[in-house]
Amino acid sequence: MNRRPPPRTLEVLRKQLLTPHMLRVTLGGIGLEGFPEDSNGGYIKLRLAEPIDEAGKPLVRTYTVRHHRPELRELDVDFVVHESEGPAASWAQTCQVGDVIQVGGPGPKKLLDFSADWFLLAGDMSALPAISANIERMPADATGYVLLEIIHEDDRQALDFPPNLQVDWIVNSDPETPNSILLDRVKTLTWLAGRPSVWVAGEFSQSLAIRAFMKSERKVTRDQMYASSYWQIGHTEDSHKVSKAGIQA
Incomplete structure (x- = not known):
């Protein structure tokens, strides 16, 4: 063993x-x-x-x-x-x-399915390192969306995004107050043709809501999506782990 x-x-x-x-x-x-x-x-x-x-x-x-x-x-x-x-x-x-x-x-790394037709990554600053690692592995002709929730406009990072990706930096100066900022932006996206690979992480409630929307409204299957949470408003990391068991996809 x-x-x-x-x-x-x-x-x-x-x-x-x-x-x-x-x-x-x-x-x-x-x-x-x-x-x-x-x-x-x-x-x-x-x-x-x-x-x-x-x-x-x-x-x-x-x-x-x-x-x-x-x-x-x-x-x-x-x-x-x-x-x-x-x-x-x-x-x-x-x-x-x-x-x-x-x-x-x-x-292990949590990576997109790079054989997909297009990609959607969404997360807050806690997920930015993992999202950045995925972006660096993307094919040069990758298409899709990257939604990054940051605390301040100056929290943007100079990442090497493939040119066909639509990148939105969404400022939320109070991330520890319950909100649906990231979910609301996800709902406005034009759904592209072909097989997606969806990657979502960040605050528990937001990740759970986006995951549910993807499954119910966009019919994204389990093998097409990675969803996780890295923290939870009002919880310590230890109590968050209990909640996280229900979001991991």
Whole structure:
């Protein structure tokens, strides 16, 4: 029986504020030796020494590998920073170059079906690293839509979108108030001919609503869609995991 490899001890190499609400922490060092290549878009588990959970164990939080540079032994992890941030984002803001953290994984990438006729990606800033990894793998002639909910106009990132994609950056300055901003925009899209590949992630209620709309109104089948949630308004990550079991597609 295969066993999970032990977590790696990685060092904070540098930090960069990409946009007003997105902070990149670059991890690396000898502990990254042997980390699987082609891991961009996969997930890792950050083991936070402080605080501990109710069982007295260090908190573990899941994040996307934004970039992996094996030749440099470097790994980029992007964190959304905002007013009521969780323990992982707090760690990202307070950690210093030279600090260490244990990292498990990587887990598998959640990718579009690149053989589809067209694509729809929708998500908020928590999903932006995974969406970016998908965009980088898209065929050059890809068509479809990318809907990105950001907190501020300046949170746009310079991504290399295929030219035939329609890209909408949707500003929501108060993402922690229940809303349907992303769903409302999805409903306005002209449905294209052919077989779609749909990828949706972000806040729980929005992802659940978009998933339901795709199934009921657009007749998107399970094999044509990936839908997940990365956080939930008013919930800790641990309580969100209970809700998430009902959204994962």
